[in-house]
Amino acid sequence: MIEFREISKRFGKQKVLNQVSLQLEVGHGVALVGPNGSGKTTMIKILLGLVTSTSGEITLYGKPIEKQSEYRKDIGYMPQINRFPDNMKVGQLFGMLKNMRKDVSKEQYDLDLFKAFEIGKLKDKKLNHLSGGMKQKVSAALAFLFNPQVLVLDEPTAGLDPVSNELFKQKLKSSINQGKLVLITSHILSDLDEITTHVVYLMDGKVRFSKSLEQMKEETSEHRLNRMIAQILNREEVYV
Numbered sequence: 501m502i503e504f505r506e507i508s509k510r511f512g513k514q515k516v517l518n519q520v521s522l523q524l525e526v527g528h529g530v531a532l533v534g535p536n537g538s539g540k541t542t543m544i545k546i547l548l549g550l551v552t553s554t555s556g557e558i559t560l561y562g563k564p565i566e567k568q569s570e571y572r573k574d575i576g577y578m579p580q581i582n583r584f585p586d587n588m589k590v591g592q593l594f595g596m597l598k599n600m601r602k603d604v605s606k607e608q609y610d611l612d613l614f615k616a617f618e619i620g621k622l623k624d625k626k627l628n629h630l631s632g633g634m635k636q637k638v639s640a641a642l643a644f645l646f647n648p649q650v651l652v653l654d655e656p657t658a659g660l661d662p663v664s665n666e667l668f669k670q671k672l673k674s675s676i677n678q679g680k681l682v683l684i685t686s687h688i689l690s691d692l693d694e695i696t697t698h699v700v701y702l703m704d705g706k707v708r709f710s711k712s713l714e715q716m717k718e719e720t721s722e723h724r725l726n727r728m729i730a731q732i733l734n735r736e737e738v739y740v
């Protein structure tokens with residue numbers, strides 16, 4: 501569905517992504533993991549058109565995204581850092597975005613997280629008065645609101661309390677089961693355990709490995725994501 505074809509990115513002299521090729525399919529829960537600074541957020545931003553690649557291309561259903569303007573509408577995005585308009589109230593933000601997306605009817609809205617996180621109760625609160633976790637909840641509810649086929653979530657669980665974290669994971673699980681594509685980054689691997697169907701491990705701007713969970717389970721005989729990843733990395737180091 502989405503293909504990264506030899507994507508490279510330089511910031512000045514620094515090569516942040518080095519010929520990254522990757523295929524992402526509907527119905528997959530893809531965990532994009534790797535050390536700090538390995539290029540995860542940059543990959544996501546290139547996919548969303550927020551940063552331009554130095555070379556390579558990304559295609560959606562075989563067509564380069566550069567030539568499409570509407571493709572972003574089908575991607576729900578939760579950024580690592582939320583930048584909401586300071587003086588706006590929560591209710592006003594939802595109202596404004598609904599007005600901008602007249603292409604989606606009310607019946608199509610996905611209000612599961614909006615309801616689960618009780619965002620309605622926050623409608624008169626100013627966005628800059630929200631706590632970090634509340635902002636994450638607003639951001640999560642917005643990412644799902646217009647029922648996109650693809651969800652791109654950059655460290656979405658940071659700051660969520662345990663109950664909200666669980667509600668969020670269940671929502672991700674059911675979205676993947678419904679055939680959506682979820683691309684998620686997190687350093688908290690236990691948060692990814694139940695939702696991941698594929699792991700892409702990025703290191704120094706290169707894909708160190710990209711495997712399905714089944715493949716990783718078979719190769720390692722482990723059940724937890726952190727142990728599987730650690731074993732695969734250790735084993736590869738021996739052979740390098």
Ligand SMILES: Nc1ncnc2c1ncn2[C@@H]1O[C@H](COP(=O)(O)OP(=O)(O)OP(=O)(O)O)[C@@H](O)[C@H]1O
Nearest residue numbers: 511514516534535536537538539540541542543580
């Ligand atoms: N706008 C920018 N200008 C210059 N360098 C940048 C810019 N954005 C990112 N970088 C650099 O690119 C590298 C990769 O950053 P990126 O945010 O993609 O990493 P990450 O894997 O998401 O890291 P983390 O796990 O810490 O969130 C880092 O060295 C970062 O300093």
